[in-house]
Amino acid sequence: MGVIRKTKSVVALLNEFNMNTSSGAISVITLIERLDSKFNKTTIYRVLDKLEEDGVLHSFLGKNGLKWYAKCNNCSVNKHNDIHPHFQCLYCGKVDCLSVSVSIPKIPNRKIEVTQLLIQGKCEMCCSINS
Amino acid sequence: MGVIRKTKSVVALLNEFNMNTSSGAISVITLIERLDSKFNKTTIYRVLDKLEEDGVLHSFLGKNGLKWYAKCNNCSVNKHNDIHPHFQCLYCGKVDCLSVSVSIPKIPNRKIEVTQLLIQGKCEMCCSINS
DNA sequence: TTATTAATACAACTGAGTTGCAAATGTAAA
DNA sequence: TTTACATTTGCAACTCAGTTGTATTAATAA
Numbered sequence: 001m002g003v004i005r006k007t008k009s010v011v012a013l014l015n016e017f018n019m020n021t022s023s024g025a026i027s028v029i030t031l032i033e034r035l036d037s038k039f040n041k042t043t044i045y046r047v048l049d050k051l052e053e054d055g056v057l058h059s060f061l062g063k064n065g066l067k068w069y070a071k072c073n074n075c076s077v078n079k080h081n082d083i084h085p086h087f088q089c090l091y092c093g094k095v096d097c098l099s100v101s102v103s104i105p106k107i108p109n110r111k112i113e114v115t116q117l118l119i120q121g122k123c124e125m126c127c128s129i130n131s
Numbered sequence: 132m133g134v135i136r137k138t139k140s141v142v143a144l145l146n147e148f149n150m151n152t153s154s155g156a157i158s159v160i161t162l163i164e165r166l167d168s169k170f171n172k173t174t175i176y177r178v179l180d181k182l183e184e185d186g187v188l189h190s191f192l193g194k195n196g197l198k199w200y201a202k203c204n205n206c207s208v209n210k211h212n213d214i215h216p217h218f219q220c221l222y223c224g225k226v227d228c229l230s231v232s233v234s235i236p237k238i239p240n241r242k243i244e245v246t247q248l249l250i251q252g253k254c255e256m257c258c259s260i261n262s
Numbered sequence: 263t264t265a266t267t268a269a270t271a272c273a274a275c276t277g278a279g280t281t282g283c284a285a286a287t288g289t290a291a292a
Numbered sequence: 293t294t295t296a297c298a299t300t301t302g303c304a305a306c307t308c309a310g311t312t313g314t315a316t317t318a319a320t321a322a
Contacts, residue, residue: 004288004289004298004299004300005287005288005289005299005300006288007287007288007299007300007301008287009300009301010300028278028279029277029278032278039301039302040301040302040303041278041279042279042280042281042301042302042303043300043301043302045278045279045280046300046301047300061192061196064196065192065195065196065197065198065278065309066196066278067196067278067279085235085236087238087241090244090245098236098238100236100238101236102233102235102236103234104233104248104250105216105229105231105232105233107218107229107231107250109255109258109259110218110252110253110254110255110258111252111253111258112250112251112252113221113251113252113253114221114250114251114252115248115249115250115251116247116248116249116250116251117235117246117247117248117249118246118247118248119235119238119243119245119246119247120243120244120245120246120247121241121242121243121244121245122241122242122244123241124240124241127240127241127242128240135267135268135269135319135320136268136269136318136319136320137319138268138269138270138318138319139318140269140270141269159309159310160308160309163309170270170271171270171271171272172309172310173270173271173272173310173311173312174269174270174271176309176310176311177269177270178269196278196309197309198309198310
């Protein structure tokens with residue numbers, strides 16, 4: 001499957017990500033809040049699912065296991081190549097994709113399929129505001 | 132706060148982790164299932180919280196954002212030193228603590244406080260069973 | 263043994279995410 | 293354009309991990 005029709009909800013969701021800063025992720029909660037008056041939350045969940053299947057977005061879990069989405073860079077329908085860490089600020093909640101590569105250790109006798117690295121701390125803006 | 136009294140629920144939970152293999156983690160869901168006849172789930176959540184505060188256990192989020200706990204190695208009340216990746220098998224669901232160190236990249240202008248690396252794939256046992 | 267305070271059970275709740283289905287809508291073909 | 297039909301959507305109801313408030317029970321120190 002994948003996104004077939006350019007429906008209003010697809011356009012609206014893609015717009016949210018295009019308006020966003022390039023490295024920023026958006027939580028599903030935030031997307032539902034923003035688009036609540038226009039679309040049902042079920043629709044939002046389903047469109048995000050399909051955009052991920054299509055390699056347009058990638059998802060990951062942030063603090064408290066909440067789901068976040070961000071734009072993909074070099075992904076196709078079947079393969080998400082865009083493997084990078086995510087940084088979540090514990091003070092303002094913002095999440096960024098980090099464009100650094102992380103070397104994952106070899107693990108004997110195990111086959112690695114997915115890697116998720118979530119780094120939490122104080123973001124640039126919160127570092128500059130507070131001492 | 133921390134654990135003050137050696138109550139039945141504390142003993143029972145610690146026992147679950149001591150019976151377990153050294154590298155294995157246990158999900159809260161599993162602990163509730165196992166101890167359901169003896170203790171209320173609220174109690175289990177609260178005791179696990181305190182055992183983590185005391186540096187006896189550490190917690191992390193596995194697949195689907197579900198909470199897992201495992202024994203700590205060199206942690207104290209105030210500092211969890213035991214930073215390592217976790218491996219979750221996508222076929223049998225088992226989760227292990229990996230005793231390898233991962234080098235986290237420097238991130239300019241940000242202060243790292245927590246790092247969570249979850250590696251998912253096929254575990255040793257599932258590798259040997261299936262081709 | 264008693265007094266005190268922490269720990270527990272219970273029930274009710276919260277909230278992110280899911281499911282089933284009828285109605286609406288986009289798209290390709292006529 | 294119009295038709296036909298599969299896809300998409302809204303809605304309501306649900307699931308289920310985790311939380312909260314409170315009255316009761318149990319561990320510990322004196």
